[in-house]
């Protein structure tokens with residue numbers, strides 16, 4: 002079995018607000034294997050950022066970890082003090098943020114911004130740190146790095162800034178890289194470049210990546226495994242192929258259906274809105290938007306049903322007693338493709 | 350993760366529409382911008398308390414008009430001079446007609462043979478005039494000055510800003526240069542110069558403050574007008590050929606309202622301060638007329654021996670300033686879209 | 691950049707010229723003669739005086755003379771104060787005012803920054819509330835009221851500092867505090883708001899993700915970003931200090947410009963009034979130009995756009 006470097010177990014996080022306790026993360030478990038890329042997919046507000054921030058120990062002040070553990074090399078990150086976390090952040094676990102336009106300090110030379118983690122974690126002097134900063138700048142593809150190292154953020158384009166943010170994250174060669182929607186704020190051609198860069202660097206630096214996105218399309222080329230989040234829960238996870246070609250949860254169907262494909266230009270948005278996390282429903286949180294909802298969905302939360310060794314989904318539709326339903330055409334098409342793929346592998 | 354699963358026979362029946370968890374509940378009724386701001390203002394304790402204080406001061410100051418006769422207010426009554434505060438039924442030293450003289454509390458009322466039933470709630474000044482009455486009257490003057498300054502802010506300032514921003518180009522440049530010139534001299538110095546030319550007194554103070562106070566408002570309004578000008582609804586109104594006056598009243602002013610309200614709340618304490626300042630240094634309103642500045646000036650001279658003569662007007666002035674500043678802050682927080690999250 | 695500077699300086703001179711012109715004609719509108727003991731003077735004496743000061747010439751000639759004089763640093767002669775040239779009157783007093791103003795500015799800005807940033811770092815705690823209360827009070831209590839209270843309770847009662855007059859450093863302490871509390875309150879409020887914004891920004895989150903310590907984040911990232919805009923307040927502070935000096939110097943009997951100004955106002959000494967007005971405006975305009983330049987130097991974003999534009 003591959004080595005798990007990060008293991009999140011039964012994580013529950015509440016936010017204290019004036020309106021009440023927002024139950025943002027409700028019993029989330031997942032793990033990250035060494036060297037792989039795990040994508041976490043879900044629509045806005047599903048709790049992706051909160052999950053990653055809890056790993057980094059960067060939760061907002063009004064957040065409360067109700068239960069759970071985050072094991073990193075068998076040490077629970079949630080039990081670590083702020084000081085201990087400071088020594089892990091940026092060195093062992095690093096993060097890339099969504100908006101490169103605002104994530105760099107406008108009044109500090111980018112050379113210094115890249116060098117900072119080295120000075121902090123590797124205790125290099127300024128000159129050495131800048132030298133390494135220069136190297137990583139070249140690595141992330143900033144042209145003319147010798148000159149650019151003295152520039153300020155506003156002198157770079159959005160794509161270049163995201164490269165710099167990536168450089169900052171990778172400068173200490175972290176074991177885990179968390180990328181929270183790293184391409185959402187960029188236009189499409191730049192997006193592709195940044196994704197290529199990340200893939201390229203992953204093999205060079207040997208890091209494991211948690212890749213957050215709400216865009217399934219980005220996931221296909223990037224990830225090894227995918228976890229789908231909905232309303233603060235993971236509702237389905239599996240390998241990329243399993244999620245893309247053998248999805249079982251109606252929400253995953255909806256996500257795939259709302260993805261533009263070559264064959265169909267019609268986009269099917271999922272109707273309705275996610276439940277109010279102040280008062281989450283006791284049954285399946287997706288029931289209200291689920292065209293295949295059953296009585297039990299309103300009453301009980303579905304457990305994970307095993308689809309394969311690597312593939313689980315939390316939907317009552319997988320219960321042996323559940324009626325067989327016909328998913329949307331697009332999903333049926335994918336299922337057929339999946340069966341074909343599997344048959345081919347069996348033949349070989 | 351084996352959980353108890355209770356299955357009924359109909360568990361896997363499709364969920365009826367009526368049973369479906371309806372999460373599209375009716376959202377809270379949407380509020381207009383002003384209602385929304387009001388809601389947020391109400392949550393700000395400091396601002397609410399300040400609003401009450403301001404209202405009370407306004408009511409007391411203006412409500413006193415029939416009772417406090419200005420003529421009797423300037424008339425001196427030497428036999429009652431420098432009496433400390435005396436509130437019937439209160440026996441705290443300092444409020445019972447006693448004054449600390451050379452370390453001992455002395456009943457000044459008895460010493461000066463003041464009739465038994467005569468008392469002054471806040472004592473009297475060096476000419477025997479009731480301090481309470483003078484303070485109330487002085488507060489009224491401060492509020493009037495503030496009111497008039499606000500009026501000019503709202504008329505000259507807003508109009509100037511809108512015209513400058515709306516016309517743009519040459520007109521704007523010239524108008525902005527004029528503001529630049531005015532603001533290259535400290536406001537208070539302008540006021541002083543004006544007071545030298547006009548004859549000192551209430552009217553002059555008001556005129557002088559009016560001339561200098563509107564520039565900040567004009568600047569802010571101009572900046573906002575510039576950005577509003579290119580908004581679609583304004584463009585639409587322009588292409589439809591509505592008159593500029595109508596556009597500015599119908600489209601601009603409502604959108605400028607938050608800036609106007611916030612800025613006004615800063616003009617008020619400034620105006621009150623100016624009046625007190627000028628009267629204090631002796632070129633504004635001067636004795637025997639009454640204003641908070643005059644009272645402070647009078648009180649300061651005797652501060653060593655009769656500290657109450659300065660303390661009372663000082664407290665009233667400070668409370669007035671604090672109340673308006675807090676209210677201004679509250680309004681800014683309530684209106685500022687940046688703090689809307 | 692040089693072109694921009696030249697343009698700014700040109701406008702500055704133009705502004706000052708207009709201010710001079712306006713004040714000149716305003717002063718001519720002033721009622722009464724400018725001589726102190728005019729009741730005792732005969733018509734003839736007044737004539738002689740007018741002749742001596744050139745006040746019998748047509749107004750436009752007086753104006754031309756005034757403007758030309760000013761170009762040579764000659765601001766006329768004070769009628770009231772032993773016939774001294776106004777320029778001498780001013781230059782002999784400017785030291786005290788400048789020292790007091792500078793001290794008050796440094797005091798206010800320094801403590802304002804400390805109070806404001808501590809409040810922002812401890813947002814929504816009692817520390818924050820306390821500092822908000824302090825700054826509201828500092829903003830609201832008129833400086834002359836504070837001055838009188840300080841003078842009485844600290845100097846007279848406690849005897850910690852001299853009551854008035856101008857000697858060594860100890861004479862400057864109370865006036866500095868009285869004058870500096872306004873800027874202090876303003877700075878504290880400004881820095882708090884700015885730093886709260888900065889601390890909520892994405893780049894601070896990134897700095898945290900780098901593993902920097904709390905202190906490192908505030909020191910290396912938050913402070914600089916929230917203090918740079920403070921430069922824009924130097925202009926308003928200068929105004930506050932100039933105005934404040936008028937009353938504070940008076941209360942503490944400090945031989946400065948402000949005290950002279952008030953004295954001159956009370957006796958219609960208009961050459962001095964005009965001279966001080968010109969001095970105040972020149973100082974203000976110069977400070978504003980200076981802060982614009984400094985802002986451009988310390989904020990990299992403006993630096994670039996400045997050199998391009």
Ligand SMILES: Nc1ncnc2c1ncn2[C@@H]1O[C@H](COP(=O)(O)OP(=O)(O)OP(=O)(O)O)[C@@H](O)[C@H]1O
Pocket residue numbers: 016017018023025043044045046047048049050051052061063064215278
């Ligand atoms: N500081 C906070 N206080 C209260 N609620 C919060 C806070 N931070 C997050 N939440 C709530 O937690 C939920 C999950 O938020 P999160 O930011 O993780 O969503 P996300 O999946 O990252 O969405 P997006 O795609 O928009 O980034 C949301 O409902 C949000 O309102």
Ligand SMILES: [Mg+2]
Pocket residue numbers: 049050051181
């Ligand atoms: Mg997010």
